[in-house]
Every structure is written in structure tokens, then in C-alpha cells.
Amino acid sequence: MKLCLTTLAVLALAPSANAFAGMSSKSNVDVSRRESFANVAAVVGGIAGFVAMPNVATAMPDEETAKIITRMGGLLEKFGDTNRGLSILAPSGWNKFEGEVGAYDIKWQDLVDQKENIKISSTPVKSTTTSISALGDDVQDIGQKLAAKRDAKLVKASEKLTDGILFYIFEFAINDQTHQLLSLCVHKGKIWSLDCNTTEKRWGKREEMYYNVVGSFLPKLS
Numbered sequence: 001m002k003l004c005l006t007t008l009a010v011l012a013l014a015p016s017a018n019a020f021a022g023m024s025s026k027s028n029v030d031v032s033r034r035e036s037f038a039n040v041a042a043v044v045g046g047i048a049g050f051v052a053m054p055n056v057a058t059a060m061p062d063e064e065t066a067k068i069i070t071r072m073g074g075l076l077e078k079f080g081d082t083n084r085g086l087s088i089l090a091p092s093g094w095n096k097f098e099g100e101v102g103a104y105d106i107k108w109q110d111l112v113d114q115k116e117n118i119k120i121s122s123t124p125v126k127s128t129t130t131s132i133s134a135l136g137d138d139v140q141d142i143g144q145k146l147a148a149k150r151d152a153k154l155v156k157a158s159e160k161l162t163d164g165i166l167f168y169i170f171e172f173a174i175n176d177q178t179h180q181l182l183s184l185c186v187h188k189g190k191i192w193s194l195d196c197n198t199t200e201k202r203w204g205k206r207e208e209m210y211y212n213v214v215g216s217f218l219p220k221l222s
Contacts, residue, residue, distance in 0.1 A: 060133075065160040067222065068215030075209055080221055081106070085188065086120065089216035091209065094118075115178070116198045116206065118213060122190040132168050132186045143170045151175050163218055179203035181210045187219040 068089070071077065076089040084105060090096070094108040103121070110116035136142050143157035147170075155171040167185045174180060181196040194217050196210040 060166060061159060061161040063161070064164075065162050065215075067162050067218060068212050070212060072209060072212060076212060076216070082221065084122070085221055086192075086217070086219050087222050088120070088194075088218075089213055090118065091213070113199075113202070116202065118194070118196045118210075120217075121193045121195075122219070124189055125186060125191050127189060129186055129191075131166050132184050132191070133166060134186070135168070135184075139168050139170075142168065143172075146170065147172055160215075162215075163220070163222070165218065165220075169214060173200060177201070179206075181214055183214045183217065185219065190219070192219045 071089060074092055077092045078087070079090045080087045090108050091110070094110055097104075097107040097109065099105045100107070104119040105122055106120045108118045139159045140154075140157045143154040146152075147154035152172045152174040155173055156169075157171075158169045160167050160169065165185050165187050167183050170182045170184075172180045172182065177200045179198055179200050179202075183192075183194040185192050194214060196206070196213055198206045198210070
């Protein structure tokens, strides 16, 4: 059986099986390819509560990347959540769903095709974990490992610094004909994951919008 991303995260961050406390083996087996890319954030968050990250300085991007504010002629609309403290440009007219425990905090879903969806998830991390660089500072290598363990192709891996927050961004072509854009960051004592999903066939039509959504997200109000 191929290792899922949750297992890879454990191998990368925790030498002890205790990092899986509170998680059943069945839930790991049942997780889908699409969900596994998003769930890695939640798992890493859980692990971080058990593991003290090394106090090592890691490289940061030299320049800040501005938050994207274009609404693409009305395709996107500004959304802010005062309770969670986040802001994003979300697709106009899509159905919005509030938190499903263990799955997501907020989800937007296309009215016609349920495979087209955007999810935000957050999980508390240890107080000493202040940046996503705790996963490592070679974003390309991290992306390759995540893809390899799920029989997917890493299309692109990048990092950006926006408003003082480091983001790791991965684009995956998954073998179930799903295409996913995943963004990870750490802020306010939580690891945040934003994943944008569509079919491989529809990726060309969603690529620009999804990259704008990812570029607009901040785990703070703005």
C-alpha cells in the first residue's frame, strides 16, 4: 500500500508513532487522494503539538509578494471572517458551507460541478512553530515527496512572503484526474491550508481564478 501524505508528514516531523494520537488507522486508509493533500495540514498541526521544532533559521524570500486584489471582472468577491480572522477572494455565486469537523473550516463549491471546490482548514500548532518552514526550506523537495507518496505529479512548487507570512504553494496533477492547488502557511498559532480543486479537464478554465484565490488569501483580516 502506498503511504498517504499523513504518514509522510509523520515521518518528516515526528520520530514517534505517538504523533498519531487520536487518529484511527481506518480514517487514514479511507482518505481520498484529493482530501489527503489538504489533510496534510491538519495532521502536521496535530503533530506539532507533540514535537518541538528545531530552532534553526531558515531562508525566506527576499521580497514580499503583494496580496492579489483583482476580482476578475466580478468572478471573485471579497470575503472576510471576523471570528476566524481571515480574508480571501472567493468565487461569486458558489455555494458556501460552514465547517465540517475534521474536514474544513469553510468550503465554496460550484453550483453545477461538485468536484470544483475551495476549502480552508486550520489546526492549532505548538507555540514554537511560527512558520511553515518547519516542514523544511526546500519547497520543491517537499512537493516532490508529497506527490510521490500519493502517486501524483508535482506540476509546480513555489513560496511567497505576503504581509510577513510565508506560504508554500503546490500544484498537483492527481492520477484520479483531479487537479489541485494547495497553499500552506502558519500564523496565529495555527497551520492553515487552502486547497482549490477541479478536474484535469477543467483545470485550464480554472487555473487563473484559482491562482488569484490563493494569492488573495491571508489568515488575517485586511
